[in-house]
Amino acid sequence: MKSKLKRFEINASRENVIEPGKEIYFEIKGNWKKTYFKNAHPLTIELACGRGEYSVGLARKFPDQNFVGIDVKGDRLWKGSTWAFEEGLKNAGFLRTQILNIESFFEENEADQIWLTFPDPRPRKRDIKRRLTSPRFLEMFKKILKADGWFRFKTDNTGLFNYTLEEINQRPDIRDSAFTHDLYNSDLRAECYDIKTRYEEIFTAAGEKIKYLQFRFVK
C-alpha cells in the first residue's frame, strides 16, 4: 500500500487529477468538455466520490460520456485516478476541492447529471448546514445542473435520507422524484447499475439497507 505522501506525489503528476497547483485548476470552469475531455459528450459529476467507484464504474459502462469525481481527500482520489489511468479511461477525471466551492469549477448548466454517493451524514444539529443535501448545497447543484439533469443520491444513513426527503418535499422546484429505502428490493435498482462504493460495501456488511433518491429540478 502506497503512503499518503506517495499518493499525493503521483496525483501531482497525473493528468486526470485536477487540484491546486495545476494551471487547469483555475481554468476549468465552463471548459470541462473543451479543455479537459476534448469532446462534446454529456458530463456527470460524482460528489463526495472518495475513491470514485461511480465515476470509474460509469466511465467503463458509458465510453461516450464524461465523468468527474469530486472529493477533498487526495489519497482517496488517487485510487480512482489509478483505476482510470491503468485502464486507459480517458472519460474519467478527478477534482480535488471542497464541494462548497463547486461553483468555482462548474458553469451554470454545465452538468448533465449529478451523483451524490454516501456523503458524511453529519447527524449533529449544529452540522445541518454542512449536510450535502441542505438547502445551500441544493441551490448550488441546481445551478450547475442542466434543466433536464438528474440528481441521484445513494446512502446507507436513514437519518440523512429522511432529512433529504423532507427537504425536497418542501421545495417547490422538484420534479420526477422517486425513492426507496431498500434499493436492492426495488424497481429503482436498475438506475444504479449495481455499482457498489467502498462505503456501500462497509455498511451493507454491517446490515444497513441502501437508500436511493432521484429527482430533477424545475428550472
Ligand SMILES: C[S@@+](CC[C@H](N)C(=O)[O-])C[C@H]1O[C@@H](n2cnc3c(N)ncnc32)[C@H](O)[C@@H]1O
Ligand atoms: C463516507 S465517504 C464516501 C466516499 C464514497 N462516495 C463511498 O461511497 O465510498 C464521504 C466522502 O466525502 C468527502 N467529503 C465530505 N465532505 C466533503 C466536502 N465538503 N467537500 C468535498 N468532499 C467531501 C470525504 O472526504 C469522503 O471521501
